Structures are given as structure tokens and as C-alpha cells.
Amino acid sequence: MGALDGPDARAAGLRRMLAALAHRGPDGEGIEQDAGAVLGHRRLSIIDLEGGRQPLVNASGTLWLVCNGEIYNYREIRAAMEGRGYRFRTASDCEVILALYEHYGDALLDHLRGMFAFALWDRPRQRLLAARDHLGQKPFYYCADGHSLAFASEIKALLALDPRRREIDLRAFDQYLGLRLIAPPLSMFKGIAKLPPAHKLVYEAASGEVAIAPYWTLHYEPKLDSREEELVDELEERLTEALRLHMVSDVPVGAFLSGGMDSGLIVALLAKRLGIRDLPTFTVNLPYQRYAEGPYARLVARQFGTDHHEETLELSLLGSLADLVWHLDEPSDPLSLCTYRLAEAARRSVKVVLGGDGGDELFGGYDRYYGNLYAERYARVPTAVRRRILSPLLSVVPEAGWYKSAGHQVKWLHRLSFLSGGERYAASLSYFYFDRAARSALYTPETASALDAWHGESVIEERFAERARSPLDRMLSADSAIRLPDHPVMITDRMTMARGLEARSPFMDHRIAEFAARLPVQCKVRGRSLRYIQKRLAERFLPRAILERPKQGFSSALPYILRDEYRVLYRGLLAQAELVRAGLLKAAPIQALIEEHLAGRRDHGNRLWLLINAELWYRMMILGASRETLRDELHALARERAPGRAPHTDRRRDRDRTAPPTRERAG
Numbered sequence: 001m002g003a004l005d006g007p008d009a010r011a012a013g014l015r016r017m018l019a020a021l022a023h024r025g026p027d028g029e030g031i032e033q034d035a036g037a038v039l040g041h042r043r044l045s046i047i048d049l050e051g052g053r054q055p056l057v058n059a060s061g062t063l064w065l066v067c068n069g070e071i072y073n074y075r076e077i078r079a080a081m082e083g084r085g086y087r088f089r090t091a092s093d094c095e096v097i098l099a100l101y102e103h104y105g106d107a108l109l110d111h112l113r114g115m116f117a118f119a120l121w122d123r124p125r126q127r128l129l130a131a132r133d134h135l136g137q138k139p140f141y142y143c144a145d146g147h148s149l150a151f152a153s154e155i156k157a158l159l160a161l162d163p164r165r166r167e168i169d170l171r172a173f174d175q176y177l178g179l180r181l182i183a184p185p186l187s188m189f190k191g192i193a194k195l196p197p198a199h200k201l202v203y204e205a206a207s208g209e210v211a212i213a214p215y216w217t218l219h220y221e222p223k224l225d226s227r228e229e230e231l232v233d234e235l236e237e238r239l240t241e242a243l244r245l246h247m248v249s250d251v252p253v254g255a256f257l258s259g260g261m262d263s264g265l266i267v268a269l270l271a272k273r274l275g276i277r278d279l280p281t282f283t284v285n286l287p288y289q290r291y292a293e294g295p296y297a298r299l300v301a302r303q304f305g306t307d308h309h310e311e312t313l314e315l316s317l318l319g320s321l322a323d324l325v326w327h328l329d330e331p332s333d334p335l336s337l338c339t340y341r342l343a344e345a346a347r348r349s350v351k352v353v354l355g356g357d358g359g360d361e362l363f364g365g366y367d368r369y370y371g372n373l374y375a376e377r378y379a380r381v382p383t384a385v386r387r388r389i390l391s392p393l394l395s396v397v398p399e400a401g402w403y404k405s406a407g408h409q410v411k412w413l414h415r416l417s418f419l420s421g422g423e424r425y426a427a428s429l430s431y432f433y434f435d436r437a438a439r440s441a442l443y444t445p446e447t448a449s450a451l452d453a454w455h456g457e458s459v460i461e462e463r464f465a466e467r468a469r470s471p472l473d474r475m476l477s478a479d480s481a482i483r484l485p486d487h488p489v490m491i492t493d494r495m496t497m498a499r500g501l502e503a504r505s506p507f508m509d510h511r512i513a514e515f516a517a518r519l520p521v522q523c524k525v526r527g528r529s530l531r532y533i534q535k536r537l538a539e540r541f542l543p544r545a546i547l548e549r550p551k552q553g554f555s556s557a558l559p560y561i562l563r564d565e566y567r568v569l570y571r572g573l574l575a576q577a578e579l580v581r582a583g584l585l586k587a588a589p590i591q592a593l594i595e596e597h598l599a600g601r602r603d604h605g606n607r608l609w610l611l612i613n614a615e616l617w618y619r620m621m622i623l624g625a626s627r628e629t630l631r632d633e634l635h636a637l638a639r640e641r642a643p644g645r646a647p648h649t650d651r652r653r654d655r656d657r658t659a660p661p662t663r664e665r666a667g
Contacts, residue, residue, distance in 0.1 A: 014040045017157040023327075024068070024153060024497045030054050032064050036205050037121045037128070041066040046352060046502055047074075047250050052092035059089060062123050063101065067094040068153050069116035069138040070504065072245035077111060093248075094118070101129070109200060109215045113245065113511065115504065117195075119151060126205040134216050134510035135358065136197030136485025139493060143192055147208040154494070155329035158192055159621075165191055166622050168584075170447060172330075175456030177434040177442070177610055179426075180333055181486040183459045185212075188330045188617070197485050216510065218480060218517045220468040231523060232536045235515070239265070239537075240273040242509040246354060247274070254280035254350035256342060256503075257308070259296025261531070261538050261546060262356025266506060268541035270354075271304035281306040282346040282353065284313050284338070286561065299543050311345050313338070315558070317565050318638040321612075322630040325620055327498040331613035332491055334558040339495040347499040357489050358507035361479040362516040363531040364524035365551070368428050369475055371409070373525075375416035375424060376471065386417060399602035408432075408603070422464030425475055426457035429483075432606045441589045472521045480513065565638075570594045570608060572637040573615045578623060 011033055018029050018040045025042025032039050032055040041054035047070070056065040071077070074093035081099040082088070088095055100108035101120055106129055115137035119130040130151065132140045142151040143158055143165065152158050159165055172186040182188060184196035195201055198216040203209070224231060243266065247253055255270070257263050270276045283297035294310050301308035317337060324336045346353045360366055381390075394414055397407040412431050416424050427435065436455055440448060463478040489505070496503040506512070523533040530551070538547055574594060579585045590611060597604040619625045
């Protein structure tokens, strides 16, 4: 977005930043500067296509604004502020932030409903106000050194401003290996911080001080006491209102349609409640029948008369991995590949797309929620019995096979039973990655010493202990504040913006989140029934085949489907890891993971994926290898594959042997 550096601010530095962010705003750029600040913006034109160029400036020229995102209730705010005599200069949704600031000051945040990361420069006061939306849909990274501040939507822009910041933060690395995410204020780079969701940042140029404070939080009490049917009615009305706001755009809007309940419900309400016909919808299939989204998506598309687009992906990590890491700035997981390709398909037809992010974390959609509750009951079995009798019995359960197999689930439950509270929930997340003991085995003495007083799971443990009474709500609180913005939403933002596509998530409207938080827990998880109230609502609109479809992660099977490519990556990247050469990790435990996994003795697919991503990220972002160089190296690895092993061939025998078992249902 921009940079502040007192009188020494240089437009040249900002132009390097804007060039690094060109993919986020391919429709143009703007810069404003004075002796105290220089602000820049790359624009993706969605509302006020002709007049909405940023930075936005108020009538007196005293306030400048750059904003990434959308203010969904801007029409209502605009009408109210015009009634108070404010004269708008554009039709941009973001200009209402300037109007609100002139009237309310920092309390303007109480009036916004949207997804946003903005920075507002108050020239007379030499003061910057920045903020990130309630649930962290839009990113905000910054560097502060006591006399200047620089900020941007992506880390790569800050590296373009100052390449000396290419230094790994070991705390973030530890958190990534344990939780598959990096939570605020950390980033993978020392000195580059991430503003948490629902927080504001104030920078005073005179003192160089930065102050950060929350402006909103979810409250899980008091619980709503309406009858169940009334709560379902209210959910329908709230979602319909959110969808009405999310559809405001001066360019065509479409929707991702995965064949699951979240996206299906969005499409159904758009058609039935808002009367939208011929909505562009987009589905991508994995080239394996048991993971095909198409039959279910077509069922919904036909029922609600959408303009449906469907593609089957020809998947290859070797051809895409360097680009994914470059766009993400930080290592992530296979979901990025699928989202990247889905965004590519949608961008050919629309500029804005609605998606289903947030439903699982707000309404209780993961089996770990009831799994943790079961662990609490199992823990009532005397510790001596579990430790002396059941532990030896479980030790003979195979460690290989699909990571969600019954054997793995039983071992997961058994291990959690010896923990409690936030420590148990954090362990339930890290079980299939690197727990504290596994990370200790990886680290060199130098890395272990640097992390002596730190463990990455603490961010989950601390959030679990706050804001809620019931164990379920505590899990949901941790997920909505930590996991949601820093894993699926982060990936959605980076992968869609990589294609110049704006993704909007109606379930993440903060008014929906407030309603969901106060729902009785039995409206979220009831026995093994997940997202109970959402299913009750979906029963009004969706075919039974959608409602009865088992939950299926879009990308969780990739380590098994693309096992040949993964084998190449294990041997080609990890066997000569720069992370080892730099003295961060030890070679022997990595080699042991590879050998156990390839021999079928244990399933380390998720763990090895974390290491592959971290290794490629380290080579690109710390050592400075270009995206093109790494892409060429990965292509060279692909050419070393055994003859006749094409990566995209849908071989039924291979698929049945390597892919996890799932139930088949007719579309």
C-alpha cells in the first residue's frame, strides 16, 4: 500500500512496492506524497470504475486514504453522512471512511461493515490510522523502527522497499511446523509484523510511536434463547441481508460452487431470496472420480438456474509450486494449488466471486470439535488403564495409510486424553504436523536454543482460555481468531488476488459471526452432527444428496493423488535442503521421515509437505532465488521422473492404491 519515512520518503521506493503488488491491482495506480508521508495504491476496479482512483483525498486535502477491500454498507453510510451535509467527491465505497473519520474520528470503525485493510493519513496531525477488518479477510503487514513506518498488503512489497529484511523469524517457523499457519503479530520475516484482525494501528510521526489496540471482539454470551425454528428463520434473514450487501458491484459477480453445503446455500439464497438468475458459478474437478465436485455442483446449478462453468484440473505441483510460494510470501499447504486454479477459471468470466469461507469455523464444521469432546469423555477412563493397558494395545495399530483412517483417529483420541483445555485443542491441530517433540527432533541445537522459551501452539492455547464458557465455543473462538484468517482466508486472498479476482465471503460478515457466536452450542455441534443449524436451513433449499454428502477437503488428498511428484520433491528438495545447510534443521530426521513414508511404514505426507514448502520458501524468500530459477529447477526435477509416469494420468489401480477411501454417492 504505502510507506512513511518522514522527510526522507521517496516515491521511488513506493514505486518498487507498487510494482510488486501489480497483480492485486492491475487496473491502475496512484500516489500522494508530502514531507511526512507517501501513500500509493494499486487498483482493482469494482465500484466507481471511472472515479474511484486512490489514494482518496477529502475536499480540503487534509486527509488521504488507501483502502484494500470493500465497504459493503457504504450506501447506507453515504446517505447518512450526506444528511449531515458531507459532500462526497466520488462514488467510491471507500470514500465513506474519510467522511466517517471527519465526523467520528477513530470511532469510525464502529460503523463499517465489510472486508478491508486501510490507512488514513491525517496531514495536519501528522498521524496515521490503519485498521484491518473484523475477521481478517484483508491483510496488513508493516515495519516500524521507531522513526518510520512502512506497510503493505503483501510482504513482497516490503521486501522490495528494503531487501535487507530477508531474515527468517524462527518463532514463526516453529509455529508453521506445528500449526500450518503463522498468527499475528508474527510473519516469517524478522521485523515484519502482521496486524491482527479487528485491530487498529495508530502511528504518530512526531514521536515515531506505534500503538495497536482491538476495536471489536466476538462475545459468546449471553446465549440466544429463541426456539430452534426461530433461530433458523433468523439465520436465513441475516444471510440474505449479508448476500444483498455482498452483491453490490459495478462489475459482474459470480460464485464458487464446490458441491458442498456452504457454497450451495449461498447460490440457493441468491436465487430464491434475491431473485438472481443466470448467476455465473464455477467448479473445478480433481481428475479422480471419487474427488469430483462436478456432479454435486451441477445438481445445484440446474436447480437454481445458474450460468455454470466447470473444468477438470490437470494438476501438477512441479509446474506451479514456485508461483504459489511467490504469491503467498509464506509457506502454506496444497489448498493453495486448488484455489489458484479455481480463481484462474473464474477470472475468465467475472471480477468478483462469492465463496463459502468461514462457515466451518463459525458454525462448527470440523470433526475435531466433537473429537475433542469425545476425548474429554475418554479421559474419564483411569489414567493407569489408558497408559498401561490401552497404550500397548494401540501401539500395534499401523502408522501408515490415510491420515484420517480409523486407526489414526483412535490414536489421536488416545493421545489427547492425557491433555486438557487449550493444550489439548492445540495438540489436536498439530497431531498430523510436527508436535513439540517432533519439532525438537528436527531442530539443530542452535535452533532449539533460540526457541528455548517459545512454542508455536501458545497462540491457540491463549485464545482458547478467553471469551467463552463451553469447550466448543472456546475451540470456535480460537479458530475464528487464529486459524480462519491465517490459513483458509489468507490462501483465498492471495490466490484470488494473484489472478486479479476479488473474493467475498458472506459467512464472514461480522454481524453473521456475532449471531453465530451467541447460538446455543447444540445448534452448532450435536453429537456427530456438525453445523446443525446451517443444515436445518439448507434443508429448506438444497437437494438431499448435498446434505448427506460426507465432508471432503478439496485438497487434502493431493499428497496421495500426486504421490509421484511428491516423491520427486522429497528427493530433489529435501535431500539437499538449504534449511539443513543453514544450520536450522538436522538432515537425519528429515531423511528418516522420507524413508518411513516411501516405505509405507508411517504416513508423513502432511509433515513432508510442510518441509517442502518451507524449503522452497527459504530458497526464494531468504536466499533470494528468483521465481524463474526455482521454476526451472522444478521442471528439471520433473524431467528426471521415471519414464512412462505421466503426472496427470488417471490410473484406476494407482488411484485405488494411493488415495484415501471415501464413500461414493450418486450425483
